[in-house]
Amino acid sequence: MTWFPAPGDSMEPEALVLDRAQEVREALAWSPCTRLIETRQWASGDRYEEVLVVEIAPELPQDLVHDIRSQERLALGFERGDRRCPRVLALRIDFPHVPHLYSTPTGEPRWLCLYEDPWAEVRLRWSGAGFLRDIAQWLSRTAVGELHGADQPLEPFLLSGLDVVVFPEAVFAEDSPPRLYVATGVAERPDRPVTFKLEAADENQPSEANRMYVVVVVGQPTVHGAIHDSP
C-alpha cells in the first residue's frame, strides 16, 4: 500500500502543544480501534499546525459500496488559533472519491468533510475521543453508502464559491430562448455570501454591469459530490 506523505516534520508526541492535538493523543492511548503512528508539525508565517498520523479500524460489513479498508491511515491536522475544524486527510493514495470530501488539488490527499454544522457550533461539543469516533463513523457509513442523509441537500460541485444564484424557473424550460439577465446581489452582512437574483433584462439596454452567461449542461446521472480535483 502506498501513502501520501503527511504534512510537516516529525516531532515527539509529548512535544505537542495544541490542546486539541493533545486531547486526541490521549484518546488514542486507550481507544482500541485506533493507533498513533507518528506526530508532525509545520509552520509558515503565522500559521502553525500539528499533525497526528493515525490508523483507524472502522466497522465494516462484507459487501461494501466504496473501497474503505479495515485499517485506514489518516493525518489529523490541528491549526493554532482553532479557527476551523481539524483537518482529516486520508493518506492512502487510492482512497476513493466519495461523497463528503472537500475539493483538493490534484495529487493531494482526500480531505474528509466530517460535519454538517459549522465549526463554531461543533467546537462547543468537540472532544478528542468523539472526534475519533466521528471519523470512524464517517468511514463506516461511507463504506456502505449511507453517509449522506436522505433529507440532506446534495453536495455542492464546487466549494470555493459561497455565493448563491437564484434562477428564474423559465431558464430551465426546454424551449427557453437565449435571454439576457441582470443580477441583483443581496448580502445580509458585509463579507458574507451574496445571493444573486436573476431577472430578465432588455438586450438593447446599455449597461455597465458585468455580464453573466448561463450555460445548461445535461449529463449522465452520477453520484453527487465535490469536483474530483480542484481546477
Added chain:
Amino acid sequence: MVKVKFYPVGNGDCSQIILANQKRLLFDYCHRRKAEDKDDPRIDLHKALSDELTAAKRTGFDVVALTHLDDDHIANSTEFFFLEHAKKYQSAWRKRIGELWVPAAAILEKGLTGEAAVWRSEARHRLKEGKGIRVFSKPSKLADWLESEGLSLEQRRHLITDAGRLVPGFTCERDGVEFFVHSPFAKHADGGTVLRNESALILHATFDVSGRKTRYLMVGDSSWEILEEIVDITRARSRDIRLRWDLYNVPHHCSYLALGPEKGKDYTKPVANVKWLLNQCQQGGIAVSSSDPIPREDTNDPPHRQAAATYRKAIVDNQGRKFAVTMEHLSTQRPKVLEISVGARGVTLMQAGAVGVSAVTSSRAPRAGSRR
C-alpha cells in the same frame, strides 16, 4: 438483524445466536468462578447472560446446544439452567431451555462424573419424555439404550438428526436461518470408547437476511482428522456450499491439532482438506477464536501462536476481514463480548463504542457535509 455473540470466557466456549425473530440459541456455557472476581479479565458469564435475558424479558433460551461434555464447554452450567430431571435444579431463577441439543455421545458416554453426568441425566430424561431435546446422530448404541428404557428408535426418531441433514424447527423462510449438521457421524459414538471431541457437534448455519445468504461454520473442539473427513464427505456429495463460510468458529481454542499433525515453527501447515476449508472464507469473512490471547512464545496448551498465524494467513489470502480472539477483543485487560451482526451486507464485527466511547459529549451522530 441477526447477532452472533462470542463471550470472553478464556479457553472455553460460549456463544449465542439471536435471530431477528428474537429466538435465542446458546452454544455451550463455560463459567469460571474466578471470573466473578472483578480483576479477572474473563466475563462473569452467569451475570452477563442473566442480565441479557432480564433486559430481553426472557426466562431462558429457545435452544441450548452442548457441543460436547468437556468441562470448558459446560463449566458451572448446572448452576445456571433449569433442569427437568431433578428438583434440585428447579429454582425459579434458573434459566429455561426450550430444546436441548446434544450429540448422541452425551447420552451414551459411560463413567461420567460431575456436571457431565448431570447433563447426561438431563438429556436421557428429555429423550425418555420425548420432548425438549434434539439428539445428533443415531449410532446403534443409541437404539440399544432406548430399548433398555423400553423405547424404540422409531418412537424417538423425530428427535434425532443425522449428519448431512438440516435441523428441523428452523427454516430460512420462518426464522431466517437453517442449520446443516456436519458431525457427529454415527460411527463416532459406536466405538468401544466414546471420544468426545470426535463425536462433538459441528453445524453449518445459513442466515438469510433480505435475500443475502451468510454462512457460519460452527466447529467445536474438533481435530484435523475429523475436518478432513467432513470435507471429503461433504464434497463427495457435492455440498461444497455447506463448507463455505463468512464466519468461522475456530476449533479447539486455536489448537494446531485442528489444522494438522505438526505444530510447525512459526506456522502450522494445514493438511490439504483443512487448507481447502480455510480457503472457503468469503471476502470480508471473520474467524473467531474463543480462547485466551494468542501468546508470543511457544505453549503446550492452546491457543498456539503457529495456528493463529495459519488462520491470519487464510484471512489475508482470501481477503477476509479479521482473525479475532475473544480474550483480545477491544482490550486484553477487560475484553468485551465479541458481537457479530449479520445483515443484508454480510457479517460485521461490531466495534460501536470502541472508538471514543466515554468522552463523547454529543449524543447524536454528526452529519457529514458542510452547510457552509
